[in-house]
Amino acid sequence: MGTPLRLYNTLTREKQDFEPIDPNNVRMYVCGPTVYDFAHIGNARPVIVFDVLYRLLRHLYGEQHVTYVRNITDVDDKINARAKRDYPELPLNAAIRKVTEKTADQFHKDVEALGVIEPSVEPRATEHIDGMAAMIQTLIDKGNAYIANGAEGREVLFSVPSMPDYGQLSRRNLEDQQAGARIAVESHKKSPADFVLWKESAADEPGWDAVFNHDGETVTINGRPGWHIECSVMSEKHLGETFDIHGGGLDLIFPHHENEIAQSCCAHGNHTMANVWMHNGFVQVEGRKMSKSEDNFFTIHELLETTNFGGRKWPGEVLRLAMLMTHYREPIDFSVKRLEEAERLISKWPVAGDEKAEPDTKMLEALSDDLNTVSAIQRLHALAQKANSDAALLPVFAASAQLLGLQRHEARIDESTSAAIQHRVDERLAFIRDKNWAEADRIRDELASQGIQLKDSKNKETGERETTWEVKR
Numbered sequence: 001m002g003t004p005l006r007l008y009n010t011l012t013r014e015k016q017d018f019e020p021i022d023p024n025n026v027r028m029y030v031c032g033p034t035v036y037d038f039a040h041i042g043n044a045r046p047v048i049v050f051d052v053l054y055r056l057l058r059h060l061y062g063e064q065h066v067t068y069v070r071n072i073t074d075v076d077d078k079i080n081a082r083a084k085r086d087y088p089e090l091p092l093n094a095a096i097r098k099v100t101e102k103t104a105d106q107f108h109k110d111v112e113a114l115g116v117i118e119p120s121v122e123p124r125a126t127e128h129i130d131g132m133a134a135m136i137q138t139l140i141d142k143g144n145a146y147i148a149n150g151a152e153g154r155e156v157l158f159s160v161p162s163m164p165d166y167g168q169l170s171r172r173n174l175e176d177q178q179a180g181a182r183i184a185v186e187s188h189k190k191s192p193a194d195f196v197l198w199k200e201s202a203a204d205e206p207g208w209d210a211v212f213n214h215d216g217e218t219v220t221i222n223g224r225p226g227w228h229i230e231c232s233v234m235s236e237k238h239l240g241e242t243f244d245i246h247g248g249g250l251d252l253i254f255p256h257h258e259n260e261i262a263q264s265c266c267a268h269g270n271h272t273m274a275n276v277w278m279h280n281g282f283v284q285v286e287g288r289k290m291s292k293s294e295d296n297f298f299t300i301h302e303l304l305e306t307t308n309f310g311g312r313k314w315p316g317e318v319l320r321l322a323m324l325m326t327h328y329r330e331p332i333d334f335s336v337k338r339l340e341e342a343e344r345l346i347s348k349w350p351v352a353g354d355e356k357a358e359p360d361t362k363m364l365e366a367l368s369d370d371l372n373t374v375s376a377i378q379r380l381h382a383l384a385q386k387a388n389s390d391a392a393l394l395p396v397f398a399a400s401a402q403l404l405g406l407q408r409h410e411a412r413i414d415e416s417t418s419a420a421i422q423h424r425v426d427e428r429l430a431f432i433r434d435k436n437w438a439e440a441d442r443i444r445d446e447l448a449s450q451g452i453q454l455k456d457s458k459n460k461e462t463g464e465r466e467t468t469w470e471v472k473r
Contacts, residue, residue: 153200347448357395
């Protein structure tokens, strides 16, 4: 298979050769969005990173031999709160449906604009409630879970001390957690580290009837699942008890992924949930942690469709390239300067055709080294420069760009788009008259990144500068 694929495994803290359990069915699970609000730019990073890995795996093993599962969490207390806030006039279940449908639809539109291809399967938590109840019962039967009366109703809790090797992913042990507990152990918990598998719903909260057998008694609890059990059940349903790769953001290592491992391994009686655990680094915005209080919180939709960030809209391929210009495990500072750099770079690339070819070997080698997109983009840019003067290289460039999800196609211009382009051309001419060359160049580069070529000339009668434009071929 040429250069071996090497991936950094959070579990072992080292880079290792990737060896799938079954090369005919390479299996990957990545934690998807909780659909209570529009996805922000931090949410975009894992979606883009693991889309690149998905593309690479499909190239290496064949499209029909890779199964990629990215879930949607549509059961969550944040969703309940948002539903009550936004649709107070509706029954809660109807309000929840409104929230989750709207935000899930927007998520799909946003990531499509970022060049992300659809996963093989996109399960929703609400479709797997019975499976969650069944796994919880298995954990009760094996002595890994118990029912207790909490302050807000009955809960089924996972007993962390029942798993001797708990904490291997995050390198936390039970003693550390007990010593570092921020609050005193809740009276109904046997251990401070125990976490919720199922919790009873109040009369005004959504819930499902789950029947549990515990200590010889049958107990029915109308409630909802904890967050961690959702991914354990959905991954098992679609990928099996043990699969190849589990991905997500660095913030999910503890407690989410650690608790997934605990649930899955105890329920299945094995020591491995996924062979390789991969985590992307954090995203800052303009050098600061992203938060609404800092006024630097931006959704993907805002970046694509409004002028809230840097005073302009940003094309999806520019946002994607800006993300991939830093290695996925490193922290990233998402800034206007960074987007402008990405836009200048991509504006110099040829428009990709649909010719079939193999990707560039050196770029493929870079991606096979733990998704080294930094080196891959450098190689792609060098190839683009050659392809600009040698059309014979265009198919290789196109295939290489496609592997990164950065292919640029010929722009399709309708009447409204044409008017918008002309407006930007007129703005640029105004900047030139004011000798504001920086802004004029910025508009030129922005249009170039969208496949629009500007041509300046002098009007023969007036002698004034005028600009025409055309779609790059």
